[in-house]
Amino acid sequence: MxxxxxxxxxxxxxxxxxxxxxxxxxxxxxxxxxxxxxxxxxxxxxxxxxxxxxxxxxxxxxxxxxxxxxxxxxxxxxxxxxxxxxxxxxxxxxxxxxxxxxxxxxxxxxxxxxxxxxxxxxxxxxxxxxxxxxxxxxxxxxxxxxxxxxxxxxxxxxxxxxxxxxxxxxxxxxxxxxxxxxxxxxxxxxxxxxxxVVFLQRPGGQSQFSVPARTPRPRHDVLRTVLDAIHSDPAADHSGPALAARAGVSVRHLTRLFAAQVGETPAAYVEAVRCEAAQMLLVSGETVTAAAQRSGLGSDESLRRAFLRRLGVTPSAYRARFGTTRAPGSEGRP
Structure with a gap:
């Protein structure tokens, strides 16, 4: 032949x-x-x-x-x-x-x-x-x-x-x-x-700045401590009472500090950080469920609502558009 x-x-x-x-x-x-x-x-x-x-x-x-x-x-x-x-x-x-x-x-x-x-x-x-x-x-x-x-x-x-x-x-x-x-x-x-040795790859539609980078540096040490805790571990307990206890102030006072120096509520800021963490997890090849859990947003539905509110797309659509590579060892995941 x-x-x-x-x-x-x-x-x-x-x-x-x-x-x-x-x-x-x-x-x-x-x-x-x-x-x-x-x-x-x-x-x-x-x-x-x-x-x-x-x-x-x-x-x-x-x-x-x-x-x-x-x-x-x-x-x-x-x-x-x-x-x-x-x-x-x-x-x-x-x-x-x-x-x-x-x-x-x-x-x-x-x-x-x-x-x-x-x-x-x-x-x-x-x-x-x-x-x-x-x-x-x-x-x-x-x-x-x-x-x-x-x-x-x-x-x-x-x-x-x-x-x-x-x-x-x-x-x-x-x-x-x-x-x-x-x-x-x-x-x-x-x-x-x-x-x-670079991240593959920041999606084109992603912001030029991360949430921490585009947030003005707070004037109060109390608030800086709280923001650093949110950034370092988005999935931790960042409820209003937990954040207030960490800062040593009342929930009402912490909310006032956020409004004056960050421009949004503690809950909205936490959601923004977690949403960004979920974006990175989806891009790296994680499933929607894993991204929801590891980012701290919890459930697929919570992640979906946050994405629609902030990005105008569902997590599945975002993953299909930007998640072109899978994390090492993730072969066979849905």
């Missing part, structure tokens, strides 16, 4: 990362690391660092980067990644950068920005009529200066058609992992994340 013909290997996807003077270094290196690691693990990627004219560029840190090519010399890339720079929200991008990014974007199958790189895509008209995000500090500026863009200020990354945008700095890793997962599947994306 004659041997079956073997399939020719797929041509590698070309990834072009556009560097320029003043670029934020981590915005460049984060996606470079993700795609280079994916290639080392067997993915068909060919990664190129380019600059508008092929000349050496100096990052915002003072680090000099030597590109592989000028933008004009590159064949049409599969993916163009435009990193950000601290000055982009305050002044228009240099004409050479805008011209190079626009020309490459027209020929690319997929275009992505990291952090304030969204301002380059916006100036090129690539985000008009699309949803997009950028660093939380500059989201209002992007929305004001480019009103045709629907800015989602709290998202880690956003995809609208062939264009992807991401939040600040380290979100370039999340964006890269999302693209690797789309190209090569969740197993390889997980391996890349493990190699880089």
């Amino acid at each position: 004659p041997p079956r013909p073997t399939r020719p290997p797929r041509p590698p996807r070309s990834i072009a990362v556009l560097a320029y003077d003043g670029v934020r270094l981590l915005d460049v290196t984060a996606p470079l690391e993700v795609f280079a690691t994916a290639a080392a693990l067997g993915a068909a990627y060919e990664v190129t660092l380019c600059s508008p004219d092929g000349a050496e560029v100096t990052a915002s840190t003072g680090t000099r980067l030597t590109p592989d090519a000028a933008c004009a010399d590159l064949p049409a890339p599969h993916t163009l990644i435009v990193p950000g720079a601290p000055d982009l929200p305050r002044r228009p991008p240099p004409e050479s950068l805008l011209t190079a990014a626009t020309a490459l974007a027209r020929r690319a199958d997929r275009v992505a920005s990291v952090c304030t790189g969204a301002f380059v895509l916006a100036r090129a008209g690539l985000l008009d009529g699309r949803r997009a995000t950028t660093h939380w500090r500059h989201a209002a500026t992007l929305a004001r200066t480019h009103p045709r863009i629907t800015v989602q200020p709290d998202s880690i990354h956003v995809q609208d058609g062939r264009v992807l945008t991401s939040a600040g700095v380290s979100a370039g890793i999340d964006l890269g992992l999302a693209m690797v997962e789309a190209d090569a599947g969740p197993d390889l994306a997980r391996e890349v994340a493990r190699d880089l």
